[in-house]
Amino acid sequence: MSNYREIAWQGLWKNNPGLVQLLGLCPLLAVTATVTNALGLGVATMLVLIFSNILVSLVRDFVPKEIRIPVFVMIIAALVTTVQLLINAYAYGLYLSLGIFLPLIVTNCVIIGRAEAFASRNTPAKAAFDGLMMGLGFTAVLVVLGAVREILSQGTLFAGADQLLGSWAANMTIQIWHVDTSFLLAMLPPGAFLAMGFLIALKNVIDTKLQEKQPTAEQQEIARARITKVN
Amino acid sequence: MAFKITSSPHVTKNSQTATVMQRVILCALPGLVVQCVYFGWGSLIQVLLAIAVALVAEAAVMKLRKRAVGVALGDYSAVLTALLLGIAIPPLAPWWVIVIGTLFAIVVVKHLYGGLGNNLFNPAMAAYVLLLIAYPVQMTTWVAPAPAAQYSPDLLASISQIFLPGSGDINLFRLGIDGTTMAxxxxxxxxxxxxxxxxxxxxxxxxxxxxxxIGWFWVNMAYLAGGLVMLKLGAIxxxxxxxxxxxxxxxxxxxxxxxxxxxxxxxxxxxxxxxxxxxxxxxxxxxxxxxxxxxxxxxxxxxxxxxxxxxxxxxxxxxxxxxxxxxxxxxxxxxxxxxxxxxxxxxxx
Known part of the structure; x- marks a missing residue:
């Protein structure tokens, strides 16, 4: 069971695809202007990640090593198309605002990376769990980044949530503070890069603090061996 | 007459960071004065506000980095950055524009890259670009130069425009003699x-x-004069x-x-x-x-x-x-x- 705990720890924190592996930066920076968009893309990526991990894990013994990458890419592409059609059908507003980044999930390095590094070597159950945890870690970074940028630029949270969740969520928008002059930069790509840099710095600070708390293993002193004989 | 015998170098030049920075600051002052003549007290207030924020930010960051605070404040580099940014932004921009800009210049552009001597980008200009992208309206609202303006902001008007943005119509000070808005x-x-x-x-x-x-020509001439003095002094x-x-x-x-x-x-x-x-x-x-x-x-x-x-x-x-x-x-x-x-x-x- 500790194996699963390790997978969760790796996906959510230690090897977080957004903050540590820095994979999928393009969608990460491009669509996180609001929490709604970030959540939408995060969940879509997570779904693709889970199912691609399961499928890759199932076929791992039948695929020759030489052509495994094309096979993985085809599996991922099929899944992305499915997710794209689903969002197009059930969340059309979100489909419009995510734009090109939805089909571009297929090129997200997190997905092919996990298929190659984890799913092709582990059982379907473990692969599915890894997909879930990596997806959650990725979504968490997207949502935090989206929240920071949305608060800075518009002073709101969950603006346009009805696009994602249906009309009942239309009143979910929270006005944190009122801005007369919006901080445009947070909405633009440079703001995304800056905010991302600060998030990574924050993670490093937390890691350093955690490390300081851990008891350091005492280093054994190496006794100097005498080679020459003393008489 | 006593001849002192010393070892080389025999020609010494006072080129410590603080001295150079002080000279640059002094040489920029004529330009600032001319700017104030044509555009009102706004530029001066912006510069003073920027310097105050820059010194506080510099001291705070040096403290966080566990470095000597006095040395950093004494080298005048933060003052120069603040001065350049204060000169560059529109004279009647709201106070939070210059505060955000100065904080960004000192904390992010300068100290996150390793402090004085290690920054990749010119702090004042990086902050200016940040402000221009973040607040395009405030950053492009320049006052009309005094000889061509219908109303010139006096000291009180400048202060109220900067510290109480929205208290009066800023566009009043952009009107030319013919009543059209000037850029x-x-x-x-x-x-x-x-x-x-x-x-x-x-x-x-x-x-x-x-x-x-009008105005801009003499502002540029004043900076040219200051620059020539700096060349003569060997500051640049x-x-x-x-x-x-x-x-x-x-x-x-x-x-x-x-x-x-x-x-x-x-x-x-x-x-x-x-x-x-x-x-x-x-x-x-x-x-x-x-x-x-x-x-x-x-x-x-x-x-x-x-x-x-x-x-x-x-x-x-x-x-x-x-x-x-x-x-x-x-x-x-x-x-x-x-x-x-x-x-x-x-x-x-």
């Missing part, structure tokens, strides 16, 4: 040309006097300034010769906007510029060409901040290719 000369030229006017027709507007921009080298002004002159000269109707004249480009301020006070920042003499010439020329290209073909009326940042990016590359020959070695290796 900066470069902005007017850009808009005029894009509307199909010839450059001569643009220069006939009330913002200009015999082809020169001539290469960067000369390279930039020559490149801007040549580029605008070629454009003007090809088609004088759609291009501003070289004199217009040299004495409008932040040209002289950039050539002597901004581009010459020793930390972010190229370091060899030939490298400095190339660095300056690159800024001049970029300024002209962005002014003429880009989306923004003035281009100094963008040009300086782009040239900052190129400085390591320039240094790599323009290495001076080591004494006793052949060039090339």
């Amino acid at each position: 900066t000369p470069l902005d007017t030229m850009k808009t005029g040309l894009s509307m199909g006017l010839t450059s001569t027709e643009v220069l006939a507007k009330p913002l200009f006097d015999e082809g020169l921009s 080298r001539w290469q960067i300034s000369t390279g930039m002004l020559a490149a801007l002159f040549i580029c605008s000269g070629i454009g003007f010769m090809m088609n004088p109707d759609t291009h501003g004249s070289p004199v217009f480009h040299l004495f409008s906007g932040a040209t002289m301020l950039a050539a002597f006070f901004i581009a010459t920042d020793p930390v972010t510029a190229a370091t060899s003499n030939r490298g400095r010439l190339i660095f300056g020329a690159l800024i001049g060409v970029l300024v002209y290209v962005i002014r003429q073909y880009g989306g923004y009326p003035d281009a100094v901040a963008f040009a300086v940042l782009l040239a900052n990016l190129c400085a390591p590359l320039i240094d790599y290719y323009v290495r001076p020959r080591t004494y006793g070695h052949r060039s090339g290796n």
